[in-house]
Amino acid sequence: MSKLANIDWNNLGFSYIKTDFRYISTWKNGSWDDGKLVTDNKLTISEGSTALHYGQQCFEGMKAYRTKTGDIQLFRPYENAKRMNLSAHYLMMPEIPEEKFVDAVKQVVRANEAYVPPYDSGATLYIRPLLIGIGDNICPCPAPEYLFCVFCMPVGPYFKDGMAPVNFTVSDFDRAAPYGTGGLKVGGNYAASLYPYHLAKKSGFGDCIYLDPTTHTKIEEVGTANFFGITKNDEFVTPKSPSILPSITKYSLLYLAKEVLHLKTAERDVLIDNLDEFKEAGACGTAAIITPIGGIQYKGKLHVFHSETEVGPITTKLYNTLCGIQFGDIEAPDGWIVKV
Ligand code: PLP
Ligand code: COI
Secondary structure, three states: OOOOOOOOHHHOOOOOOOOOOEEEEEEEOOEEOOOEEEOOOOOOOOOOOHHHHOOOEEEOOEEEEEOOOOOEEEEOHHHHHHHHHHHHHHOOOOOOOHHHHHHHHHHHHHHOHHHOOOOOOOOEEEEEEEEEEEOOOOOOOOOOEEEEEEEEEEEOOOOOOOOOOEEEEEOOOOOOOOOOOOOOOEHHHHHHHHHHHHHHHHOOOOEEEEEOOOOOOEEEEEOOEEEEEEEOOOEEEEEOOOOOOOOHHHHHHHHHHHHOOOOEEEEEOOEHHHHHHEEEEEEEEOOOEEEEEEEEEEOOEEEEOOOOOOOOHHHHHHHHHHHHHHOOOOOOOOOOEEEO
């Protein structure tokens, strides 16, 4: 293991830290260049870049994990590559060959090895691939050139107490249109969630839950994570909707709930008026990992699931199984782990 950076690994939050190297590759005249690692964390782009005016950009979020033996591994990186290409396709941006995407991620992790937190610190290396439309332009049309970059930083839990219950409030606002870009990882969805997030935080909640934009009766997701609930008869349930992000963590949990915990599972409507059906609930995502939901505030009333202070037993088992796989302590289903 190479020498580690001088960082207080056990007390990291989820915030920007400049690491030593990032990868950039440019698309021009119909093809990607080879890409390279650079040290400068500033991007110089045309003032006419479509990413700046028309939101022609998308991104991914993924992590590298240090195992007990000191190895470094990625969790399902080809799923991130595929999802980035779905976002790119809809926003009229060039796709990135999956091997180029994963190779770029590996290069960045290797070059920044000193920033991969030690096993057992509870921290990980968060990786942010970003694809933006650049070049001289002013019309709302696809950009003439594109920049793909990948950078990374060590992070702790996104919700500051980690594996501890957080309360959410239901937003009156929508983050995405019924058949719009909600299912893609594009910046506009996050811009739309900044104000509702601000309101939720101001009222003392961890984040807000969005309801379906058509009827406002069904849970969609949290602004930064998908929702799941465990019913009173031990079923793992998660909302099905075209306007939520298809979370790689959520699909992994659906698989693990069924195959490892032997629970029934379902992707279906989750009615906000029927929260009583759940004995446990959680938010899941790369940054959020699994964050237990203590309660959900709706129409002036806080509906508490398992407890506002303690984590439910099934949420705990799911967390231990997922993290066990990510950190290499539990054997992963085929193809889930890619060594760096
Ligand atoms: N939903 C939203 C809106 C997100 O930003 C994220 C984070 O990536 C997720 C869900 C979880 O997705 P994943 O598990 O692929 O990180
Ligand atoms: C992630 O979990 O990777 C995200 O992108 C969520 C948030 C930090 C924006």
